[in-house]
Amino acid sequence: MKRIISILLENEFGALSRVVGLFSQRGYNIDTLTVAPTDDETLSRLTLTTQGDDQMAEQIVKQLHKLIDTLKVVDLTQGPHIERELLLVKIKATDSDVRTELKSCVEIFRGHIIDVTPSTYTVQLAGDSDKLDAFIEAVTHMGIMEVVRSGVSGISRGDKFIRV
Amino acid sequence: MELLSGGDILIRALRDVGVKHVWGYPGGAALHIYDAIYRQEDVVHLLVRHEQAAVHAADGFSRATGEVGTALVTSGPGATNAITGIATAYMDSIPLVVISGQVPSSKIGQDAFQETDMVGVSRPIVKHSFLVTKPEDIAATIAKAYYIAGTGRPGPVVVDIPKDVTEPNYKVPYEFPSEVKMRSYQPSDKGHRGQIKRAVKTLLEAKRPVIYAGGGVVIDNAAEHLIAVARKLNYPVTNTLMGLGCYPGTDRQFVGMLGMHGTFEANTAMHHADVIFAIGARFDDRVTNELEKFCPLATIIHVDIDPTTVSKNIVADIPIVGTCTSVLKEMLSLIEQSGNTPDGEAIGQWWQQIDEWRAKHGLYTASRYEPSGGDLIKPQDVIKALYKVTKGGAIVTSDVGQHQMFAAQYYLFDKPRQWINSGGLGTMGFGLPAAMGAKLAFPDTDVACVTGEGSIQMCIQELSACSQHNLPVKIINLNNAALGMVRQWQDMQYNSRYSQSVYEDSLPDFVALAEAYGHVGMKVTKFDELEEKMRECFAMKDRVVFMDICIDRSEHVYPMHMPGGSMRDLWLSKTERT
Numbered sequence: 001m002k003r004i005i006s007i008l009l010e011n012e013f014g015a016l017s018r019v020v021g022l023f024s025q026r027g028y029n030i031d032t033l034t035v036a037p038t039d040d041e042t043l044s045r046l047t048l049t050t051q052g053d054d055q056m057a058e059q060i061v062k063q064l065h066k067l068i069d070t071l072k073v074v075d076l077t078q079g080p081h082i083e084r085e086l087l088l089v090k091i092k093a094t095d096s097d098v099r100t101e102l103k104s105c106v107e108i109f110r111g112h113i114i115d116v117t118p119s120t121y122t123v124q125l126a127g128d129s130d131k132l133d134a135f136i137e138a139v140t141h142m143g144i145m146e147v148v149r150s151g152v153s154g155i156s157r158g159d160k161f162i163r164v
Numbered sequence: 165m166e167l168l169s170g171g172d173i174l175i176r177a178l179r180d181v182g183v184k185h186v187w188g189y190p191g192g193a194a195l196h197i198y199d200a201i202y203r204q205e206d207v208v209h210l211l212v213r214h215e216q217a218a219v220h221a222a223d224g225f226s227r228a229t230g231e232v233g234t235a236l237v238t239s240g241p242g243a244t245n246a247i248t249g250i251a252t253a254y255m256d257s258i259p260l261v262v263i264s265g266q267v268p269s270s271k272i273g274q275d276a277f278q279e280t281d282m283v284g285v286s287r288p289i290v291k292h293s294f295l296v297t298k299p300e301d302i303a304a305t306i307a308k309a310y311y312i313a314g315t316g317r318p319g320p321v322v323v324d325i326p327k328d329v330t331e332p333n334y335k336v337p338y339e340f341p342s343e344v345k346m347r348s349y350q351p352s353d354k355g356h357r358g359q360i361k362r363a364v365k366t367l368l369e370a371k372r373p374v375i376y377a378g379g380g381v382v383i384d385n386a387a388e389h390l391i392a393v394a395r396k397l398n399y400p401v402t403n404t405l406m407g408l409g410c411y412p413g414t415d416r417q418f419v420g421m422l423g424m425h426g427t428f429e430a431n432t433a434m435h436h437a438d439v440i441f442a443i444g445a446r447f448d449d450r451v452t453n454e455l456e457k458f459c460p461l462a463t464i465i466h467v468d469i470d471p472t473t474v475s476k477n478i479v480a481d482i483p484i485v486g487t488c489t490s491v492l493k494e495m496l497s498l499i500e501q502s503g504n505t506p507d508g509e510a511i512g513q514w515w516q517q518i519d520e521w522r523a524k525h526g527l528y529t530a531s532r533y534e535p536s537g538g539d540l541i542k543p544q545d546v547i548k549a550l551y552k553v554t555k556g557g558a559i560v561t562s563d564v565g566q567h568q569m570f571a572a573q574y575y576l577f578d579k580p581r582q583w584i585n586s587g588g589l590g591t592m593g594f595g596l597p598a599a600m601g602a603k604l605a606f607p608d609t610d611v612a613c614v615t616g617e618g619s620i621q622m623c624i625q626e627l628s629a630c631s632q633h634n635l636p637v638k639i640i641n642l643n644n645a646a647l648g649m650v651r652q653w654q655d656m657q658y659n660s661r662y663s664q665s666v667y668e669d670s671l672p673d674f675v676a677l678a679e680a681y682g683h684v685g686m687k688v689t690k691f692d693e694l695e696e697k698m699r700e701c702f703a704m705k706d707r708v709v710f711m712d713i714c715i716d717r718s719e720h721v722y723p724m725h726m727p728g729g730s731m732r733d734l735w736l737s738k739t740e741r742t
Contacts, residue, residue: 010348013283013295013297014283014284014287014293014295017284017287018287021287021288025288055475055479058475059472059475059476062471062472063472065471066470066471066472068291068292068312068346068348068349069348070348071347071348164347
């Protein structure tokens with residue numbers, strides 16, 4: 001099953017490469033990966049998604065925790081959580097029918113058209129991965145030129161939080 | 165505050181962290197550091213002949229003493245030569261700090277002369293690594309490096325220092341941190357009390373228990389506590405290859421090593437056990453054989469300092485994360501408090517069964533291997549002679565192959581840190597430099613490197629370092645003129661097609677070679693002169709002696725796990741199996 005793992009990491013030289021290296025070294029796959037400094041600049045927050053059963057997820061969490069630079073590791077899929085991913089997609093839109101259909105599609109999915117040229121529309125859409133997949137499927141026949149996805153960012157619901 | 169250059173700060177910090185010896189090899193990017201070494205006397209540098217040996221020697225020193233070992237190498241090839249040594253230490257959880265010179269900061273990334281991304285290259289085989297970017301950071305980084313290497317599950321730490329950071333003309337205040345605190349690294353210590361209680365209850369109710377103790381017990385200096393618990397319970401104890409010595413090899417409760425070349429009684433007892441108490445061991449594939457068939461009846465108690473080791477290969481029924489010492493002490497006091505004792509009748513029957521197994525196929529039963537005589541010297545008898553001559557008190561290092569297994573089986577180690585070998589990585593070439601490290605630590609103890617004519621040639625150049633630093637180790641070369649373990653597998657699985665495992669006539673004259681390095685060489689070809697020559701060898705306390713012993717070329721190591729089988733599925737000889 002899909003796992004969303006959140007990591008709080010020292011924002012140090014080589015820290016990210018240790019996380020990424022761990023996955024290839026131990027034979028796990030990374031499906032998506034996002035990383036950026038937090039409000040505390042000495043820390044990075046990293047979200048990655050991977051596939052695995054409970055035993056594998058437990059082992060991944062333990063292995064990540066063993067890295068000297070990691071402060072917290074949480075498998076968000078263990079509890080209620082929110083996941084969001086950003087999608088930017090450039091679509092061929094020369095035909096006025098396509099432009100109309102695309103606009104309504106973007107509205108239905110609550111996205112935004114953020115760039116327009118005589119021949120293209122660029123759409124921005126945020127949501128969970130399934131929603132982004134559904135949008136891409138809905139517009140594929142119109143002629144997709146480019147797809148950019150940010151990878152998943154996640155946070156737990158309710159009172160739980162990950163902080164040092 | 166005193167102003168010092170980066171090079172001087174490094175050496176001063178090594179002194180202040182307690183380092184007395186550094187094994188290494190100089191080169192361009194490390195020259196400021198080497199100059200700093202020259203200008204002081206607190207930290208002694210020992211020059212080796214190849215950087216791999218520097219790391220192995222530091223490793224051998226660490227294994228013999230329990231202290232963090234230190235190696236120093238230059239950038240590029242110096243750093244990459246150190247890699248095998250670092251990986252060896254990593255696999256066996258040995259605390260080391262390896263300091264590497266790096267090209268100047270301004271040249272990093274430019275494919276400069278002797279540039280290698282050492283932090284990148286070593287990443288999968290270190291506990292942690294640092295790239296020091298300014299001299300002000302050196303002392304704190306060294307303090308952290310030794311702290312990380314030596315605490316929790318120990319391991320090697322690399323400190324990569326660009327040449328400009330050790331520049332002699334740039335001086336900064338020197339201050340060594342009084343303590344190390346890291347918010348992201350706080351190794352656990354005591355195990356969960358509730359889990360330990362459950363473990364004690366399960367152990368006391370066991371009918372067919374086995375204590376399976378590994379290298380963690382050695383590393384944590386927990387042998388006395390293991391012995392106390394084992395004796396209290398009167399349960400059989402088996403050791404992994406890495407654990408040998410943590411329970412006395414001559415003790416009645418010791419059933420020998422387990423695993424691929426473990427004893428019949430240890431492997432069979434494991435298979436039939438109802439409770440397995442694993443401590444400081446990691447259910448390595450050379451122990452378990454086929455995981456699906458592993459000990460089907462057993463409840464598994466698993467104690468380890470490293471949470472990732474617990475339930476990695478075999479799911480533990482009672483996982484306990486903590487140091488071997490703290491958990492064993494707690495267990496002993498809980499056993500005593502409970503007032504309960506093991507089921508005497510069941511344990512009595514269990515011992516009766518084990519003793520039957522031991523009598524039937526034990527290593528020391530008469531029919532284990534054909535007797536030596538005349539020109540035929542069996543490798544097992546060489547180890548027995550070594551044991552006899554050194555009265556079981558030597559520090560024995562080994563390389564990797566058949567000789568390693570014979571040494572593990574037939575030298576009965578009574579003390580931890582007496583047996584030093586590359587168990588995890590299986591590094592040929594480890595034995596001689598590791599022996600140098602051990603001899604440096606214990607100059608008055610016999611140090612024997614049990615090796616083969618294959619392994620010894622992988623670091624034989626260190627015979628020169630032995631002369632320079634007066635390290636009179638004894639080399640026991642089990643010479644069968646072939647890569648014995650490779651040939652054994654080729655016999656068993658490749659229809660005796662000896663692909664690249666024989667040397668034809670290319671082997672050197674080891675006696676002449678030893679003499680060329682200024683040492684004593686001895687050749688033994690007759691069984692009746694073996695023990696006498698070995699006595700002569702160990703009588704020469706201040707000489708390196710190279711004993712080239714021509715052993716039976718066709719011998720195999722038995723018992724041996726059958727591939728794909730359970731723990732009890734063993735070849736007992738070339739023709740017998742369980």
